[in-house]
Amino acid sequence: MLDELEQIDLSPIADLVRIKSEEEVLRDRLEKMEGRKEKVSDLVYRRVRQDYEARKAALEAESRPLKEKTRREYATFQILREKAERAVEEAALEKEEIEFRRNLGEFPDDQFRERLSAAEQRLAERKRDLDAVAAMQAKFVAAFHSEEDLLTPVPSVPSVPSAPPVPPAPTLSADATVFIPQAGPAQADATSLGPPSATVVLSEEELLLAKPRLVIVKDDKPTNEHVLKAGITVLGRSREADIQIPFPEVSRRHAQVILEANNYVINDLESHFGVFVNGEKTKKRVLEDGDVIQIGPQKFIYRA
Numbered sequence: 001m002l003d004e005l006e007q008i009d010l011s012p013i014a015d016l017v018r019i020k021s022e023e024e025v026l027r028d029r030l031e032k033m034e035g036r037k038e039k040v041s042d043l044v045y046r047r048v049r050q051d052y053e054a055r056k057a058a059l060e061a062e063s064r065p066l067k068e069k070t071r072r073e074y075a076t077f078q079i080l081r082e083k084a085e086r087a088v089e090e091a092a093l094e095k096e097e098i099e100f101r102r103n104l105g106e107f108p109d110d111q112f113r114e115r116l117s118a119a120e121q122r123l124a125e126r127k128r129d130l131d132a133v134a135a136m137q138a139k140f141v142a143a144f145h146s147e148e149d150l151l152t153p154v155p156s157v158p159s160v161p162s163a164p165p166v167p168p169a170p171t172l173s174a175d176a177t178v179f180i181p182q183a184g185p186a187q188a189d190a191t192s193l194g195p196p197s198a199t200v201v202l203s204e205e206e207l208l209l210a211k212p213r214l215v216i217v218k219d220d221k222p223t224n225e226h227v228l229k230a231g232i233t234v235l236g237r238s239r240e241a242d243i244q245i246p247f248p249e250v251s252r253r254h255a256q257v258i259l260e261a262n263n264y265v266i267n268d269l270e271s272h273f274g275v276f277v278n279g280e281k282t283k284k285r286v287l288e289d290g291d292v293i294q295i296g297p298q299k300f301i302y303r304a
Helices: 002-006 013-035 042-103 109-142 147-151 204-209
Strands: 177-179 199-201 213-218 221-227 232-236 255-260 263-268 275-277 280-282 284-286 292-295 298-303
Touching: 002 042, 002 109, 013 042, 013 109, 042 109, 042 147, 109 147, 263 275
Parallel strands: 177 199
Antiparallel strands: 213 221, 213 298, 232 255, 255 263, 263 284, 275 280, 275 292, 292 298
16 A cells, blocks of 8 residues: 555645645735725735735646646545555454454454454554555645645636537428438438428538537547437446546546436536536536536537
């Protein structure tokens, strides 16, 4: 366990602690300013406030990449912490079981003492590992204003070009038939509407654009697309998820997108790190075209 903990990168924490201290100083000064506003000219007040706000913004910009890196490391740390907690529980249960079996007359004295000594040693080792985990967690938390801040990804809405416009649907007669090609290029002329039995042919590109979908964003650029189901689309780390997000900070079943009353709605499935839409943490939200969804480090753009 200690070897695994040593692999956690704590290098940004010292800078984050410094930034946090400077931010708290600025926050206190900004609060004091309000009580002394009437004692100085408006020009001086605005000049000093602008200076403090600029310094505060600079600190936030400096801390953003450091926080993103630290949060990724903390996600890995959380897995190790859960592992250490389970190890202590298992060692305690092992010791309890040996004592219980002894009371039932299962072990002779020598065998009982040997088994109990080994169990107590394992329990003590597991507790030392857990103490080391707790000490590391304290370092993580000390670098942030709160543990909630540590668990919250920094919202970063990428600049993504707009999706190409969806071609207007042709006006159909009451009993016209829409033909959807199974494969191959577009067939016939979609605007050639004849008598009541006319056929409209839609290309595969038009069909894709007509379907709501999630666009994967990588390096602030749209890449692959996932067309949403008419029912429920599950997002998560599990291989059984409809859209797999292979990051440790993503829960096995993290969120789902479901069609409700002709609108697609995203629901957080009680995930550990939450779901963010346009930088706001949400439990349930109706999606609109262009919404940016963030699950762990992965971003998506919803296209209706």
